[in-house]
Structures are given as C-alpha cells and as structure tokens.
Amino acid sequence: MDQRLPVHGAQGDLLRLVAFGEAESRADLARLSGLAASSVSLRVEELIEAGLLAEEGSGPSRGGRRPRRLRLSPGAGVLAVADLGAHHARLGLLDLSGVPFVVEERPCEIAKGPGHTLGWLADAFDDLLAAHVPATVPLRGVGTGIPGPVDPATSRVVNPSRMPGWNDYPVAESLAARYDLPILVENDANLMAVGEARSWPGSENLMVLKAGTGIGCGMIVNGRLHRGRGAAGDISHVPVRSAATVVCACGHADCLEVHASGAALAGALAAAGIEVERTADIVALVNDAVPEATSLVRGAGRRIGEVLTALVNFFNPDVVAVGGSLSAAEPLVTSIRATVYERCLPLATRDLEIAPARAGRDAALLGAGALLLDAALSG
Amino acid sequence: MDQRLPVHGAQGDLLRLVAFGEAESRADLARLSGLAASSVSLRVEELIEAGLLAEEGSGPSRGGRRPRRLRLSPGAGVLAVADLGAHHARLGLLDLSGVPFVVEERPCEIAKGPGHTLGWLADAFDDLLAAHVPATVPLRGVGTGIPGPVDPATSRVVNPSRMPGWNDYPVAESLAARYDLPILVENDANLMAVGEARSWPGSENLMVLKAGTGIGCGMIVNGRLHRGRGAAGDISHVPVRSAATVVCACGHADCLEVHASGAALAGALAAAGIEVERTADIVALVNDAVPEATSLVRGAGRRIGEVLTALVNFFNPDVVAVGGSLSAAEPLVTSIRATVYERCLPLATRDLEIAPARAGRDAALLGAGALLLDAALSG
DNA sequence: CGCGTTGTCTTCGATATCGAACGAAGATAG
C-alpha cells in the first residue's frame, strides 16, 4: 500500500502539469514544459506504462488533428491530508490532481498532546482509506496542517501558543514512522495560502489572511510559499492603536489578536451581554444585522487594515485574499479594503485586489495536496 | 565596443560561478553546477576560446592534484553602472566579477529631467570608459539606480515624488537607444539591497533599510530581489504613532518619512536652532555627542523600529541590514535593534540579525553589477 | 625515495534529448 511515486527527472514535471490541469495533451505538455515533442511522447509512454497516466478519448480540435486527451490514471494513487484545529480536525482524501473526493470533519482535542493526536490522526486516515479506497490504489503522501508555527528546517512545532505539549515535537518523524512516504507538516495558515493561491492564476504574490478565532496570514512570493524561518506571516502580535489598553497572552499590549480576532470579538460581545460560542455565531449575528456585532466586525476590519497598510506597502502583492470563518461577515472585507485603499500608496494599490478568499473551507487541504505533489514529483 | 556576451546555455552558469568567486577550478564548477566533470571541461574550453575565461597558474592542493585556477579574463569586458541621487550621481566601472575598479561621484541635478540627465549619464560613462578602459575591452552592460519607483515590467519610472518630469519616462529604452547592450534600470534602494545581500552569504531573506535623506527599503526573498509591482519596499509612508501631527507631502499624516528621515531630522534640528546642510552633518553632530542630535536620531530609530516590528513578524527575515548615510550614526541601529527585539515575536527574532550594512557606499553599484551579470549570463 | 592516497582533469562509449521531417486526423473553403 505504501510506495513512492516511481518518477524520475522530467516525468515529474509532466505529471504535475497534467495533475494541475494545465495540460491535457502531449502537445500541451510540449508547449508548457519546453521539452521537445518527441521527448514528451517518450516520457508519457513511460508514465502510461507505470500506470500513472491514462489516455481517455480525444479532446476538441483546435483547427487540426484532435489531441488524445491525457488524464491521471484513477488508480495512480491518493493523498491523505488533514487540517488540525484546536477542537476539530478536517480530514480529506485527494486524488493525485489534488482534488478532494472525501472530506470529513471530526472532533479532536489537540490539547491532548502530540502522541495521542497523531496516533488518532493516522487511525482516522486508515479508517477513511479502508472505507473509500480500494486496496490496489496506493497511498502516495500524508500531510497535515498545524495551528502553530512549524520550523521548515526540521518540521517540528516551535513555541505554539495553544498547543500544550507540542513544543519541539518531531511531528513529521512521528508520521514517517507509520508511513514510509512523503510527509508534509505545515502551519495551517500557510497551507490555506497555498490552496488559495491556486484560485488566483496569474497572481504570483499574494497575502492570504485567515481571520477566525485567531488571526493568521500566509504569504505567497513568486508563486511559492514563503516560510522565512518558520514564523513568516504571523501578524497576530503586531501592535495596533487603540483607546483601551488590553494586554495579550504574549505579554505585550494591544496586539492585533486581542482587538480583532474572533475570540476578541466574542469577548467584547459577551461584555455587551451577547453570548456567542463560536466564530460562526458572530457571522450569524452580523448577517442578522445586530448592530453591536456589525460595529465590532467593522472595527476589527479597520484594525486589520491598519496592519495590512504597512505590509502592503512593503510587500506590494497582487492580491490580498481574506479567508477564515470570520471572513463570511461581509463588513470585515469591506472595512479592510476601505482602510488599506485609503492609507496605502497609490502605487501599491494600483493593481491590488482585496477580496474574499475563493478556495472555500477546504483551502488548507488543497494546499497540503499541492505541496505534497510538489514534493513527490520533484524527487 | 558594444557586443553581447557570446554565451549560451550552461556556459552562463559556469561563468557566473567563476565571476562571483564561488568556483576557482573545473572541479569546483562540476560540484557547484551539478554538471558532469566532462561537460564542465568542454564548456570551460569554449569560454577560454571565446576570451572570457583564463587559466592562471594553479591553486592550493586539497590533498591531491592541484586545481588549475580559473579567472575571468581581464579583457572579457566591463560594466558601466551608476546610482543617481537628487544632486549627485555615483558612477562606476566594474569588471565582469562585479568588482569596481573606478568609482567617481559627480554633481548632477536629477530635477533637470530625464532627457538631460540620461544624456549626461551616457556622456559620463563614455568619459570614464575612454579614460580607464582600452578600446579592445568591450562594454557588456549598462545599469543605473533611480531614486524613485521603477515598474519592473516596463522599466519606466512611476509616480516619483522628487523627480519632476520623469513620470512614465522610458529610461531603459532611452539608454538602449545609445547602447545595444543589456540595460538595467532599478530603484536605488533595491540595488542597494542586492549589493548588500552579497555581503551576507548564507542568508536568503534580507531586509535592507536605506536611511538617508529619505527612507527606503529593499527586500531579498530566497536570494532574489522582490519587486512586487514596482513599489515593494516603500515604507516611507507607513503611518507611525506620534504626539505631534505632521502632514506629509503624500497627503496623509504622520508618515514614517516625516518623522524619521534625514530630511525630517534636519528640519527638527533647524527648529532647535541648529542648521545642517546634509545628512552627513547630522551624523557628525551625533558623533560629536550633541544631545539634541543624538536624541532625535534615537527617536527616529524607535519610529523605524516600530514599523519594522510588523514587517519582521510578517516577513521573518534572517537579516535586517541598516545602510544609508544616516546609518553611520550608531544610535540609529542601536535603537532600531532595541525596539524590534523588544516588541517582535521571540520566534521571529530568534535567529534575526539587525546590523549595520556591510557593503559600504558602493552597495548600489555592486547590486547593479550583480543584476546585470545575472541578466547577461542567462540570455 | 618509492608508494599508496587523494583530488583534478580528460577520454570515450552509453544514453538522453533535440529538432526536422513525416504521417495522421480533422477544419475550412471553394
């Protein structure tokens, strides 16, 4: 059941082009890969031989002979990916195009520690695989998102604020012990950014904001995830202006997180006598036009926009995509946009799009799939 | 005198490795380029044939046969580069390793407009070439830094704040009309960042601050300059907290520039009855321990540090290098460092170095050389 | 001084890629 993809050299690039939907024929592949048409034919032949690609009828003519359409072979393999949250995990099985064919959400307490959680996760994967994947179809990679910083050099969790027991735990090694496969461990906001980036073709530089219970951000530079030393994108503790001084768990005052996160809004609503349990409840209140909630969300948007102003001037992205559960509240995006456009350099906002995220709830799973495929297809 | 480098394919990579001092022998080249030793020998042979490389004695043995040391041929060519400022231009001639062998500073009023300035620049280049370069040595590239935003797609100046008449002027085309060669036009802070980056081997992600009369910043991501859409790095109009409200030329209040630039400090000193002409005078005052000057520079450092806090958390670089004429005032770097370390996430500052720039006054010229070589050697 | 070791560079056959030419299959026009 466990085996690495038997690809070498240019084969990986070709497979990737087909998997990501960029190429559908040998001619497409030749154009996009830069290889000679003859070389493409040879490689494709090998990939079909290996059971990874399949020919499937013919495509539409573009004025000449019809192309013979190429697809990933359905039996080529699957990826198992997850997005771990504080109390829930989102699990998915993807085909080698990175398209999910099963997605489930299961309760899971990350605070129970890494040993317990990762064991549970692997069991859940095995469970899903047994239920939805024939034994003949091999598992090709395993990946998970983590709600905390991940050191890209070691794939260990570092200084997580809400994951007791996880600090410096070798997550990737733990999974590798159970699966002899490419393993991916990455911060959840980063995965979301990668997934979201695929919904913005043509844009090479993106900021993807995750506004939920907490605030996270992922950064795509030149089409690739920027990790820095593992902390990149963490804007939750940037100081913001505010009338009242609120101290954050990090020890500093007036971090963005204590003024604009879903948790902070829930607190403020509670102080106003409105109890909410989860961030989705806040969105519901806004959609019901409860003035306190709307006003609070607007304020959060302005605070976030203030922070983004500096970042947009500095990074000058093509797109700022706003995702996370709180982004379903329309005033959030609106007020972020207003603040950034008002205060940024015209040059920086000239071609800037600030918009709700497009990739939906599975963005992180899609991102995990994309990164896993990248890893598997360049080996 | 004008001809493009006659290199194709892998030759460029090899030449680059020798030029940048990373390889000194065929064996080095084989290791670093990933090519087979036999292929390297062939390519090197061709490059020697073409007069670009030369063998120069033998290097030190590492336990076996001595390597035959490779160097760029002295007659291989030169690059002409400049860094245009408001009232001065710094001009240099570089060999193909990017090492300057002539550097001059000449007065030049950029406000006279692009036609005049670029004509003057080309005359100055011709002048320098005639004086220092034999006619047999060809010019291989021309580049210049500009104190304003440059659109990377078109190499035109866009919305420059202090360059009347330059808006949307096709600088690269204008130079190309006079030189049939690779042409480089880039923002001055970006060039400085590229030059500085070469002084930090091993660091892939850098922020390079240029603190002078104005405030600029360049960003190196993954070892390469990040341009965004041409505005990346422009932090001069990020709002900062301040007691007094000062309106900036951009129309907004309390931009970093009006509180922390050399120009702003000069203004504040004048208000205190101390007249200064140039930023260097401020540095002199600080070094003479004039309390008003030192205090103002400290304040500027804190303001800059505040802005950097958000950027460092977000970008998570390996190095923040502080350059520009004002950086010679030691309290500036000290107070930037103190502010950033105090307020940033520990994870983001764990491996962060905040230090004075290492590349010196020619950083921008070095950067221009590096980018020109990159361009010339990948064609 | 001889000899094994280590590292550098070249020779040469094996292999992979390229690119031009060709055949296949369909669109378009008269």
Add this chain to the structure above:
DNA sequence: CTATCTTCGTTCGATATCGAAGACAACGCG
C-alpha cells in the same frame, strides 16, 4: 468532394550530456 491549411503525434538521425575509467599531478608516510 477535392485542395489546402492547421494541429497532433511519431520516427529517426544529429547532437549534447553523462558517467565510468583512466591519466595526471601533488601530498604524506614509511
């Protein structure tokens, strides 16, 4: 329906890269 053009895919000789083996050159040690 035929002629012509376009695109797709394959065949095949020319070319470039590779990699193993060997020649070369210096060092260290007995």
